[in-house]
Amino acid sequence: MGQRKHGTGEVVNPWEVSAKEGGKIDYDKLIEKFGCQRLNQTLVDRIERLTSRRAHVFLRRGVFFAHRDFNEILDAYERGEKFYLYTGRGPSSEALHLGHLIPFMFTQYLQEAFKVPLVIQLTDDEKFLWKNLSVEESRRLARENAKDIIACGFDIRRTFIFSDFDYVGGAFYRNMMEISKRVTCNQVVGIFGFTGEDHIGKYCFPPVQAAPSFPSSFPHLFSGKDNLRCLIPCAIDQDPYFRMTRDVAPRIGYQKPALIESLFFPALQGETGKMSASDPNSAIYVTDSEKEIKNKINRYAFSGGQDSIEKHRQLGANLEVDIPIKYLSFFLEDDAELEHTKKEYAAGRMLTGEVKQCLIEVLTKLVERHCRARAAVTDEVTMTAEFEGPLEWQNEVYRKVL
Amino acid sequence: MGQRKHGTGEVVNPWEVSAKEGGKIDYDKLIEKFGCQRLNQTLVDRIERLTSRRAHVFLRRGVFFAHRDFNEILDAYERGEKFYLYTGRGPSSEALHLGHLIPFMFTQYLQEAFKVPLVIQLTDDEKFLWKNLSVEESRRLARENAKDIIACGFDIRRTFIFSDFDYVGGAFYRNMMEISKRVTCNQVVGIFGFTGEDHIGKYCFPPVQAAPSFPSSFPHLFSGKDNLRCLIPCAIDQDPYFRMTRDVAPRIGYQKPALIESLFFPALQGETGKMSASDPNSAIYVTDSEKEIKNKINRYAFSGGQDSIEKHRQLGANLEVDIPIKYLSFFLEDDAELEHTKKEYAAGRMLTGEVKQCLIEVLTKLVERHCRARAAVTDEVTMTAEFEGPLEWQNEVYRKVL
Numbered sequence: 001m002g003q004r005k006h007g008t009g010e011v012v013n014p015w016e017v018s019a020k021e022g023g024k025i026d027y028d029k030l031i032e033k034f035g036c037q038r039l040n041q042t043l044v045d046r047i048e049r050l051t052s053r054r055a056h057v058f059l060r061r062g063v064f065f066a067h068r069d070f071n072e073i074l075d076a077y078e079r080g081e082k083f084y085l086y087t088g089r090g091p092s093s094e095a096l097h098l099g100h101l102i103p104f105m106f107t108q109y110l111q112e113a114f115k116v117p118l119v120i121q122l123t124d125d126e127k128f129l130w131k132n133l134s135v136e137e138s139r140r141l142a143r144e145n146a147k148d149i150i151a152c153g154f155d156i157r158r159t160f161i162f163s164d165f166d167y168v169g170g171a172f173y174r175n176m177m178e179i180s181k182r183v184t185c186n187q188v189v190g191i192f193g194f195t196g197e198d199h200i201g202k203y204c205f206p207p208v209q210a211a212p213s214f215p216s217s218f219p220h221l222f223s224g225k226d227n228l229r230c231l232i233p234c235a236i237d238q239d240p241y242f243r244m245t246r247d248v249a250p251r252i253g254y255q256k257p258a259l260i261e262s263l264f265f266p267a268l269q270g271e272t273g274k275m276s277a278s279d280p281n282s283a284i285y286v287t288d289s290e291k292e293i294k295n296k297i298n299r300y301a302f303s304g305g306q307d308s309i310e311k312h313r314q315l316g317a318n319l320e321v322d323i324p325i326k327y328l329s330f331f332l333e334d335d336a337e338l339e340h341t342k343k344e345y346a347a348g349r350m351l352t353g354e355v356k357q358c359l360i361e362v363l364t365k366l367v368e369r370h371c372r373a374r375a376a377v378t379d380e381v382t383m384t385a386e387f388e389g390p391l392e393w394q395n396e397v398y399r400k401v402l
Numbered sequence: 403m404g405q406r407k408h409g410t411g412e413v414v415n416p417w418e419v420s421a422k423e424g425g426k427i428d429y430d431k432l433i434e435k436f437g438c439q440r441l442n443q444t445l446v447d448r449i450e451r452l453t454s455r456r457a458h459v460f461l462r463r464g465v466f467f468a469h470r471d472f473n474e475i476l477d478a479y480e481r482g483e484k485f486y487l488y489t490g491r492g493p494s495s496e497a498l499h500l501g502h503l504i505p506f507m508f509t510q511y512l513q514e515a516f517k518v519p520l521v522i523q524l525t526d527d528e529k530f531l532w533k534n535l536s537v538e539e540s541r542r543l544a545r546e547n548a549k550d551i552i553a554c555g556f557d558i559r560r561t562f563i564f565s566d567f568d569y570v571g572g573a574f575y576r577n578m579m580e581i582s583k584r585v586t587c588n589q590v591v592g593i594f595g596f597t598g599e600d601h602i603g604k605y606c607f608p609p610v611q612a613a614p615s616f617p618s619s620f621p622h623l624f625s626g627k628d629n630l631r632c633l634i635p636c637a638i639d640q641d642p643y644f645r646m647t648r649d650v651a652p653r654i655g656y657q658k659p660a661l662i663e664s665l666f667f668p669a670l671q672g673e674t675g676k677m678s679a680s681d682p683n684s685a686i687y688v689t690d691s692e693k694e695i696k697n698k699i700n701r702y703a704f705s706g707g708q709d710s711i712e713k714h715r716q717l718g719a720n721l722e723v724d725i726p727i728k729y730l731s732f733f734l735e736d737d738a739e740l741e742h743t744k745k746e747y748a749a750g751r752m753l754t755g756e757v758k759q760c761l762i763e764v765l766t767k768l769v770e771r772h773c774r775a776r777a778a779v780t781d782e783v784t785m786t787a788e789f790e791g792p793l794e795w796q797n798e799v800y801r802k803v804l
Contacts, residue, residue, distance in 0.1 A: 125575075129579060129583055165575065165576055168575045169572060178537065181530070184598065184599055184600065185587070194587065195587070196587045196591070197586055197588060198587055199584065199585055199586050199587070200589075201579060201583045204602065
């Protein structure tokens, strides 16, 4: 299961995603290497049938492309059993970029479609341990990020957002220890590539991310429901944590969490991995102005179009490497419009500038909508969703839901 | 700093204490190897002067024989600055034996003599991680042990007893992470001898035992007193934890904890290490009946007396290896009586049976007193001292004390 970097090979782990030099991430190989399953059309059709609504664009377009036991979650749901969703974020920056929004947009859809409770973990402890951040700065970023997350439209009556630095303890800590006792040092070295020079904070963290997979970590939400299944929507780089979790689960008498896993959202410069936090021009942020969005897309979005208009009209665009088309396939809701754009662009009848203009409009609207929603998230809402302890009213809502 | 077992050499670490084959623990070598200081008569005199009372028998007889920065604690105390005490226990068994009582008896004396607050950590997480115990069984043992500890006569208005499984979280967890970030895997391997096959629970535990050394881990007790010094009475096998803690402390802006460290209490069978939990006949338990105490001492206590009365009258006893004399030197308060007994026994005028009879009386009284005190500890008192969260009344008391 080792994922350390070998030469210039592909690296996919929670802290680094990079393709082979000059290449693209080989998702088929990842599925095989990680041992998860492809999310095929039959499953997507089944979701549509069970939820009586159109599948999310991220399902229709294969953004969420892999899973573990998602079919079992649907089996249970079909029998009338609920499940809960678990997703999260490491709050390492003030502003989120579009790639960060993907799991949250998708989780919001799942929550709404299946009407299920959701826990969102903000791993401020992880970011404190991995980055040059103080405890207080990590917690502040967690609170700020919580607002962006809530702005994604979750049903806050069914959502529990927590920061590790504030919530770890009690039943959650006891589950962390149950997990820690079943994972050897050699195993985390194999899974995460830690070295002897790494601090022990890193070695201790995987059980923190594993613990929310078990309902007993949230006694104020799921008391007496130790067998409630958990579904984790996340990018596939998080898979190592949950391979570990699934290995431990039956040994401590719990259900394995199911997963539904996404591709990485490509950088503006091209599809070789995730976006880089250190290069602000590699991504569109939810704090970018209309002008910044326009400028970034026009200047940096890698184009599959030809060098000259003449050549483009003649040969058409290479959609395989074209970033505006990739981005549109994530965020342009209208299937017909997307297909039309791709066809015209590939045939050379649409120019790169026109496709970019379309993307600018789509993203400007998305970012504007997000900013309006975020502005409406008061400190009070954040605190309610996030930092209160056993919330009686939440508890009641959950009991009704489950 | 490695303390792994090499051949048949001496091993002293928190989980194993054994002398070289057939020998005794070499405490001078331990002091040198660990880098602590001997607690000399000048310091004992100073304690008597500062507390205006006779030094505890464990000080007069060298049971607490080593320290780190204890003189600085006294300097501060002399200037009118308070400190707090921190001790603890890993609750691995239902009943405590006499060896377990030693740090608590001594800590009770320190609390009374210096009138300072005290935190007592019950490392039920450690015992869960190291032993074949469930979380619930470890917590139960913690609650049972808490009663024995309270029975040692602490001022419960100035004492906070907590189980890790219940208390870890919040400020305490944040300090655990501050510590974890500053200790590498190689360091804990060097200090504690963990291997790659050990589970990560072990690697994560040292910061849990380190955290109570810092007052900010107890915001409900020591809010705003981040510079309050901490004094840790413990057996010297716990030194590795606090060497690590003292190394980290200045790097996270905290004071180093001071230590005052004891010898090991010898097994009935002889002074080669600590008592063995797996052999009930190696120790006197606080649950032993008068008959059991009598039987254990008469049958198992290793004697330095001679094989026959004639030879004994002629040669006298070898006090160096005699367990009844060792035990009396821990628990017989009266210095004159102890000296007299040693003199008569060494000269062959007292027989082993007479010395054992004296010890039986001393220990029977001690155990009876303990049992009466333990019976008076109601569940309510345990719960008050141990498991309530921020105790307002405690808080008030501490503010008055500090």
